[in-house]
Every structure is written in C-alpha cells, then in structure tokens.
Amino acid sequence: MPALTRLSFNAIGHDLGMLLHVPGAMALFSILIVVGSGEWYALPGFIITALLGLGGGQLLYRCCARGGPTQSPQSMIVVALSWLFIAMIGSIPFITAAYLGTESSEAVRAFRHPLNAFFESMSGFTSTGLTMTQDPSILPVTLQWWRSFTEWIGGVGVMVLTLALIEPTEDNYALYSAETRSSQLGDSITEATRRIWMIFLGYSIFAISIFYFADMPMWEAVNHGMTGIATGGFTITSESFNSYDVNIKSAAIIIMILGAVSFPIHHAFLIRGDLRFIIRQSQFHTFLMLFLFGLLVLLLMYSTQDSRVLFIDQLFQWASAMGTCGFSSVKIATWAQSVLFILMIGMFIGGMAGSTTGGLKVKRITWLSKSFVWRLQSFWLENRQSTRYRYNGKDMDEASAMRYVGTAALYAFLYIVTLATGTLVLFIALGNQYNLYEILFEAMSALGSVGLSVGVTSTDLPQSAKLTLIGLMWMGRLEIIAVLVLISSSFMCLLNRR
Secondary structure, eight states: OOOGGGSOHHHHHHHHHHHHHHHHHHHHHHHHHHHHHTOGGGHHHHHHHHIIIIIHHHHHHHHSOOOSSOOHHHHHHHHHHHHHHHHHHHTHHHHHHHHHOTTOOHHHHGGGSHHHHHHHHHHHHTTOOOOSOSOGGGSOHHHHHHHHHHHHHHHHOHHHHHHHHSOOSSOHHHHHHHTTOOOOOSSSHHHHHHHHHHHHHHHHHHHHHHHHHTTOOHHHHHHHHHHHHTTOOOOSSTTTTTTSOHHHHHHHHHHHHHHHSOHHHHHIIIIIOOHHHHHHOHHHHHHHHHHHHHHHHHHHHHHTSOOOOOHHHHHHHHHHHHTTOOOOSSOGGGSOHHHHHHHHHHHHHOSOTTSSOOSSOHHHHHHHHHHHHHHHHHHHSOTTOOOOOEETTEEOOHHHHHHHHHHHHHHHHHHHHHHHHHHHHHHHHHTTSSOHHHHHHHHHHHHTTOOOOSSOOSTTSOHHHHHHHHHHHHHHHTTTHHHHHHHHHHHHHHHHHO
C-alpha cells in the first residue's frame, strides 16, 4: 500500500473539489423548496451549504493542479474523503433550521447537536435510512425534502452524478469504480453514468406516479418515490408505511424490488429489449431464488406461530430487508427473534451489484456458491474429466473464475470482520441497555445501508455509539476497502514523517 506522501495531493484535492460541487448544487436547487414553503428561517442553511460546496469545491478544483491521471489508491482516498466532507456539509441545513426556527419541535431541536445532524446527513447520503428523528411527520417541509434529496442522490452515487454532468480529465474508471460502481453501460464512463441516470430518473417518475395513483398524497408520493427507488428508507410519516393500505404497500414492494435490480438488467430490458441477456445473468437467477426462498421461509415460520401479521406485511418487510430499503409496514421490534433473524439474513445479503442497494451483494453470494459447487464437482469427477466453469451462460477458464471467487471471498471476510467489530464496539458503548441480538441487528442495518431498526437508534445514544453507526454507514456505502485505503495511507504517512 503506497504511503499518502507518495500520492499526488494535487490530484486528490482537484478531484475532491469536483465532488464537493454536488451538495452545493443540491442546496442551491433546494432554495426553491424554501421559497415555495415559506420557511424562510431555513434559507441561511441552504445558502451556507451552497457557498461551502460550490465555493470550496471551486477553490480546491482550481488551486490544486492536476498531477497526472488519478490512480486507484488516490481515487479510493478521494471517494472516502468526499463522502465524509459531503455529509458534513449536508448537515448544515439541519443545524441552522434547528437554531433559527422560532417554533421548532423537539424533532427539529435534536439537530442542534452537530453529531445528530451529521448522523442524519450521513444516513441520507449513504441511502441508509437510520434516523435521529422519531417523528419525521412534524419536520419542516424543507428538512423533509432535504432528507429525501440526500438519499435520492446518494442512492445512485455522488460520483455517478458528477461524471454524468462533468467531463473529467482524470482517470474516469478509477474514480467510477472507487465508488463501487463496476458495471459499464456504454463505451465510456460518461456514457455509462448518463444511461444510469436516465434509467434512474425514469424509475423515479414511475415511483412517484404509482404512489400517487395508489392514493398517496402528492408530497408524500414525491418523497417516498425518491427514497424508495434509491432504496433509502427515509419517510415523512410518523410510522413509515404502517398506516397505508394494501395498494400503497404493494406499490412500495414493486419499487423496492426495482431498486434492488442492477442497472445493466434495467438497461437490457428497457432500452435494448434483450431478454436473453437477462435470462443468462447468474446474479439475477440467484437474486430470484434467494428472494423467493427467504419469503417462503418467512411464511413457514409465521404459519407455526399464533400471529396476525398479514402476508402483505411479511412480503413488504422481506423486500425492504433484502432490497436494503428500510421502509417498515409493521413494528418489527415486536417480531420474534427467529423471524428477525431471517430479515437479518436478507440485510446481510442485500440486492444485486450495480443497483442502489447495500449489503454483501448477490453477485458475491453467486460467486461463492458457484465456488462451492465447482469444488464438489472436482471431488466427484474422474481424472479425465474437468470442472466446467460457467458464469452468465458463458464458459471461462479456471484462473479467471478463481480470481473472481477470491475477490468475493476477500470482501465477504472484510464485511464480516467489520460487522463483528462494529457490533462489539456498540455493545461496549451501550452496556446493558440492549441485548446482543438487538445491537447486531442495528449494526447490520447500518453496514448494509438498510435503515430498518429495532429501536436502538435514537438521540439518546451515547456519542461513541452514534459515531460507530456513522462509521458503519460510511464504510458500508463504500464497501469498506476505500476507507481502509484512506486509514492505512494516513497511518503510513504519519510513520514516514517520524
């Protein structure tokens, strides 16, 4: 791992400045919501955010001359730092609204603590959905919008947005892949990101429309459509989707599943009309099997209990867990631990790679399961026979197959270690307030960018616990490695200075 001192600080500053434009532009656009709602006390927060994002971004972008193409370690450092700074800048509207609002509710006053505001912003931009707000329905319209807007942008990715709008001069692919986006939908990264945004915008309009025609009020449809397709989970109601009828819950299930499917499959279906491409996708097969199998297990477990939980709610919560969306149609804290364990498995696996979801990702599960099958085949086949390595309907050589399997195994190991470490730190910080099962659920929800909660996340948490959850959300959104590169490079830089 190269030390940070050997990297081009100019290139890092240049790229970081480019990314900081995103929260600034978001705040500038959100001033329209301030004007429309008449919540003028929120205006200074968005102005400050716009100035810091656009002004600070321009300063870095222009003052830090490009020092050659951005290499992979530098890109990971840029992305890891940018998500930290973007979340910090994005917390300003929460803080200023909490202090300047003359009739602020308790839900708003909670954001006077900068750590609570930072938590909410990080949860939004990482499209997690854990919240410091116990009742989002009493938040000002501007903050309801800002929470939804951060999840909508964060779900598809800050880097994806930036590369779709700006023709960068750096190594495009290094920056693109550093934000865990490895699927290309065109001949260039710019073309790929624009196609992703075209699909995402189309589905966003569809999500808002289907909610509205299911008789959801327009403002709720806009916010829930944005956070649903981004698999974010922020809502603007006091009980998430608990009070909605079957039509709205069914619409939400459709949206959550669409958000969990990869953009290449959406592209093949909507634009190319290539059904054969979809049928050949190994990851898609695994996703369907896991989704149906998990739902079946959930139904069987409930059939053995004296439970009044409806089928629609069981399907809703399974889609929310595996789609890492975080919407709730029931109070899952009241569910049996055995049932919550099934939801935890769904949160651990997550949706498809190349989608807006979090978790370990179905693609890695596919590679690991295929590795298991290939190893069994090698034991049973005779010497004159050889194992056939196939993925997405195509044969591949053993070396390539094992390379993909090794990458999936490495990330699975890092994911489990990070989850275990985060759970341990939370357990130490919270003492006897919650049992280990509840803490594990919350840690998995944060790391998997899910947002489902059994009641652990609240403003009453110790600062160390809030910081731990923030760290898990940050690492989970960037799939851990980028954060490890930043930490290790910084550590080596300190050692070299001694």
